[in-house]
Amino acid sequence: MSQAREDRRPGGALRAADVSRSFEGVHAVQGVSLTLHRHEVIGLIGPNGAGKSTLVNLLTGFDLPSSGTVELDGRDVTRWSASRRGRHGLARTFQHSHAFRSLTVRENVEVAALGVGASPATARRRADELLDLVALADHADAPAGALAHGVERRLGVARALATEPTFVLMDEPAAGLPEAEVPEFAAVVRSVRDDHGAGVLLIDHNMALIMDVCERIHVLDHGRTLAEGTPTEIRANLDVSAAYLGESAVHEGLS
Numbered sequence: 541m542s543q544a545r546e547d548r549r550p551g552g553a554l555r556a557a558d559v560s561r562s563f564e565g566v567h568a569v570q571g572v573s574l575t576l577h578r579h580e581v582i583g584l585i586g587p588n589g590a591g592k593s594t595l596v597n598l599l600t601g602f603d604l605p606s607s608g609t610v611e612l613d614g615r616d617v618t619r620w621s622a623s624r625r626g627r628h629g630l631a632r633t634f635q636h637s638h639a640f641r642s643l644t645v646r647e648n649v650e651v652a653a654l655g656v657g658a659s660p661a662t663a664r665r666r667a668d669e670l671l672d673l674v675a676l677a678d679h680a681d682a683p684a685g686a687l688a689h690g691v692e693r694r695l696g697v698a699r700a701l702a703t704e705p706t707f708v709l710m711d712e713p714a715a716g717l718p719e720a721e722v723p724e725f726a727a728v729v730r731s732v733r734d735d736h737g738a739g740v741l742l743i744d745h746n747m748a749l750i751m752d753v754c755e756r757i758h759v760l761d762h763g764r765t766l767a768e769g770t771p772t773e774i775r776a777n778l779d780v781s782a783a784y785l786g787e788s789a790v791h792e793g794l795s
């Protein structure tokens with residue numbers, strides 16, 4: 541077991557404290573604080589351009605905040621690289637494809653496992669288990685580049701889980717999934733929490749999915765925290781409803 545893994549404390553948390561990020565005058569994230577504990581699923585929602593992906597980038601080290609700090613299990617990791625955070629239990633999926641297109645689906649997952657020190661045999665076993673979990677076993681030998689967009693996102697989930705994360709941040713993993721497959725995906729998210737004890741942050745525009753699997757929901761609008769609370773509280777929050785009135789994609793489940 542690596543030093544990094546031994547360092548992981550049970551019951552830890554991933555925390556953003558008053559983080560901001562601006563892009564040439566665009567305040568993408570403004571003074572947002574958010575805590576994700578292990579053994580929980582939280583939702584991060586908001587209209588297009590609200591700052592959700594930017595916040596995930598700041599939490600995972602793919603971008604640096606203009607101000608504020610990020611803590612992982614009590615340590616200030618604000619300046620840590622994404623790969624270093626990855627070795628300390630942080631994983632993410634991407635809104636846009638990051639798969640190695642010419643590798644097979646299975647190889648993509650194996651590479652992720654190898655990247656955190658798994659042996660080739662373990663990487664292979666883990667890849668097959670995870671492809672089963674995300675219902676991609678039938679595609680294991682296909683090149684990742686051949687996958688349809690929605691299917692490719694499930695590969696992103698398998699790749700994130702292959703690192704055996706303590707925290708996994710999923711950026712619209714269910715986008716493009718046929719409605720009939722959403723409950724199956726919700727079961728995957730619950731399994732990551734219940735069977736692996738991880739903390740999950742889930743971004744999605746499908747409010748029915750968010751309301752179904754999340755214990756707490758954090759709402760962003762124009763880079764700021766608009767509301768946070770339980771699904772029941774968020775549903776009742778008129779400000780949230782108002783922020784969404786123009787967003788047909790998110791109406792479902794909120795009304």
Ligand SMILES: Nc1ncnc2c1ncn2[C@@H]1O[C@H](COP(=O)(O)OP(=O)(O)OP(=O)(O)O)[C@@H](O)[C@H]1O
Pocket residue numbers: 563566567568586587588589590591592593594595635
């Ligand atoms: N690298 C960048 N350079 C310039 N502006 C950016 C950059 N990344 C994000 N932005 C801007 O920051 C704001 C927040 O974008 P972000 O992608 O975080 O939103 P989002 O909530 O993830 O939206 P969506 O639901 O469409 O994925 C937007 O105005 C976006 O145009």
Ligand SMILES: [Mg+2]
Pocket residue numbers: 592593594635711
């Ligand atoms: Mg986004």
